[in-house]
Amino acid sequence: xxxxxxxxxxxxxxxxxxxxxxxxxxxxxxxxxxxxxxxxxxxxxxxxxxxxxxxxxxxxxxxxxxxxxxxxxxxxxxxxxxxxxxxxxxxxxxxxxxxxxxxxxxxxxxxxxxxxxxxxxxxxxxxxxxxxxxxxxxxxxxxxxxxxxxxxxxxxxxxxxxxxxxxxxxxxxxxxxxxxxxxxxxxxxxxxxxxxxxxxxxxxxxxxxxxxxxxxxxxxxxxxxxxxxxxxxxxxxxxxxxxxxxxxxxxxxxxxxxxxxxxxxxxxxxxxxxxxxxxxxxxxxxxxxxxxxxxxxxxxxxxxxxxx
Amino acid sequence: xxxxxxxxxxxxxxxxxxxxxxxxxxxxxxxxxxxxxxxxxxxxxxxxxxxxxxxxxxxxxxxxxxxxxxxxxxxxxxxxxxxxxxxxxxxxxxxxxxxxxxxxxxxxxxxxxxxxxxxxxxxxxxxxxxxxxxxxxxxxxxxxxxxxxxxxxxxxxxxxxxxxxxxxxxxxxxxxxxxxxxxxxxxxxxxxxxxxxxxxxxxxxxxxxxxxxxxxxxxxxxx
Numbered sequence: 079x080x081x082x083x084x085x086x087x088x089x090x091x092x093x094x095x096x097x098x099x100x101x102x103x104x105x106x107x108x109x110x111x112x113x114x115x116x117x118x119x120x121x122x123x124x125x126x127x128x129x130x131x132x133x134x135x136x137x138x139x140x141x142x143x144x145x146x147x148x149x150x151x152x153x154x155x156x157x158x159x160x161x162x163x164x165x166x167x168x169x170x171x172x173x174x175x176x177x178x179x180x181x182x183x184x185x186x187x188x189x190x191x192x193x194x195x196x197x198x199x200x201x202x203x204x205x206x207x208x209x210x211x212x213x214x215x216x217x218x219x220x221x222x223x224x225x226x227x228x229x230x231x232x233x234x235x236x237x238x239x240x241x242x243x244x245x246x247x248x249x250x251x252x253x254x255x256x257x258x259x260x261x262x263x264x265x266x267x268x269x270x271x272x273x274x275x276x277x278x279x280x281x282x283x284x285x286x287x288x289x290x291x292x293x294x295x296x297x298x299x300x301x302x303x304x305x306x307x308x309x310x311x312x313x314x315x316x317x318x319x320x321x322x323x324x325x326x327x328x329x330x331x332x333x334x335x336x337x338x339x340x341x342x343x344x345x346x347x348x349x350x351x352x353x354x355x356x357x358x359x360x361x362x363x364x365x366x367x368x369x370x371x372x373x374x375x376x377x378x379x380x381x382x383x384x385x386x
Numbered sequence: 387x388x389x390x391x392x393x394x395x396x397x398x399x400x401x402x403x404x405x406x407x408x409x410x411x412x413x414x415x416x417x418x419x420x421x422x423x424x425x426x427x428x429x430x431x432x433x434x435x436x437x438x439x440x441x442x443x444x445x446x447x448x449x450x451x452x453x454x455x456x457x458x459x460x461x462x463x464x465x466x467x468x469x470x471x472x473x474x475x476x477x478x479x480x481x482x483x484x485x486x487x488x489x490x491x492x493x494x495x496x497x498x499x500x501x502x503x504x505x506x507x508x509x510x511x512x513x514x515x516x517x518x519x520x521x522x523x524x525x526x527x528x529x530x531x532x533x534x535x536x537x538x539x540x541x542x543x544x545x546x547x548x549x550x551x552x553x554x555x556x557x558x559x560x561x562x563x564x565x566x567x568x569x570x571x572x573x574x575x576x577x578x579x580x581x582x583x584x585x586x587x588x589x590x591x592x593x594x595x596x597x598x599x600x601x602x603x604x605x606x607x608x609x
Contacts, residue, residue, distance in 0.1 A: 159540075186548075202540045208587045211587070241548030249546075
């Protein structure tokens, strides 16, 4: 094992990994994180902490990671390239590792246009693939980007995301190949609703042998209502929600829709975990953390291996 | 060419409030091609200003003059004989031209009548589009002749991001995804193998990040 990451440990043991995510609050109240954390305790192996997702200002991912760490979690520090240049990025990597963060998720980041500060200047000094390279260089070569040696290597398990539903589809596996070449070790996908398209992507991934180089965690998000499903389909960039899913939700009474959403999610997990090359499930219950345990239970993912 | 947009009449009138004698200075280069600050636009703006002032019962004297370029001394010097007759210069050139006129006539207030926006091309009559950010280290040989620095909203060197949908960018559904264009072009050129290579992190020193840039060609200097 390279790191103290719980994800790495469970992957090495050959078991499926289960992760979830926690969005930090728009304020300085640590209790919000602790409350969300409690809902996830014992249900997952590691928790992503988002980094100002959809470009809306929130408590920093790093701080929220530390709060979860105090609760016994193995947090995954999400880091986007939108807000930091290479000086800040490397500094934050060192700081996170120094305080016991074991995982990093390297992301490009949503454009600031979507957020609450659309007039901001963006950075994008590097992209997500170069961020993977940066972490790997610091960890494995013990060097900064300009080649100088650093003392005390940041022992982070390196993750990234990929959206199999974004275009152009034909290069989506090739792009994962670039991430693998850059040194990524685990990958969480965008929410999967269109399973046939995801299977096609996995086939392309397996053809390139990438599933053996990178542990792929399939992403799922339960629908709370048909309204949410429609919103995801029409308004969230890079989201692929098939019409039959919307029809299925529409077919049940309003008060039963969330239950149906959970059912769809569980069925999706059950199909995904049987797919060759899938090493884990990433459950993103957006502002619905209380359902993660139930979903994991129903999908046969509990109990989770004990953290040593 | 450099593409600019004219400022609104309201903004220009506000800037001009304290002045009565105005030299309105157009430029015959890029801003003429992008129909923003050439002789024709100088005429239009002068009329608009005169009408507005007349409506408010305020006097204004405008001299319209369009230089071959506002980015060369040779031409800027041509206004020297009559510049003393005016309180202010309202320039319709790009930001470079406006500044160079101001540098030349240090005791004159020089005001911008346009917002300089980008280096681009004419897509069709009346439509211009950005192509270059002048980053100082061209990567077009790696990207099928399409610039990800200028044309990707995130300037990604290893795109596309997860927001590319049906060839469009997540930022605007009318905006083409630069990386979709790059991939289509690489495919057409039978060079898709280039996509597999990771483009390394960029050296931004040659761009604005390295500070204002200057180019010297010793062989061309007169002394």
